[in-house]
Amino acid sequence: MPCYVIYDKDRKPTGHMCGDLGPHCSNCGSGGDNLCDYPVGDGKTCDRSLCGYHSAEVAPDVHYCPAHHDEWLKFKATGGVKRELENVVPFKKP
Ligand SMILES: [Zn+2]
Ligand SMILES: [Zn+2]
Numbered sequence: 001m002p003c004y005v006i007y008d009k010d011r012k013p014t015g016h017m018c019g020d021l022g023p024h025c026s027n028c029g030s031g032g033d034n035l036c037d038y039p040v041g042d043g044k045t046c047d048r049s050l051c052g053y054h055s056a057e058v059a060p061d062v063h064y065c066p067a068h069h070d071e072w073l074k075f076k077a078t079g080g081v082k083r084e085l086e087n088v089v090p091f092k093k094p
Contacts, residue, residue, distance in 0.1 A: 003017065032049025035048065035063065
């Protein structure tokens, strides 16, 4: 029977729970509530299972694992999203 680690709000393991509760989070021993929705090509997504703590919600019902959330933040920081928007909407200089 799989066992899951229970964390308190400060991320200290407070105990564990055993039972058939689905996949583990791929980043800790907690239960995986979400899957990483980051596209990895071929119409596939990363699909790593993630607990609430390790899933970053980037849009309603779209979750990224910590590694992919990092990539996404870098992509945004380099202006990737802005450039895409500017291709759709004519960019006017003030
Ligand atoms: Zn986790
Ligand atoms: Zn991922």
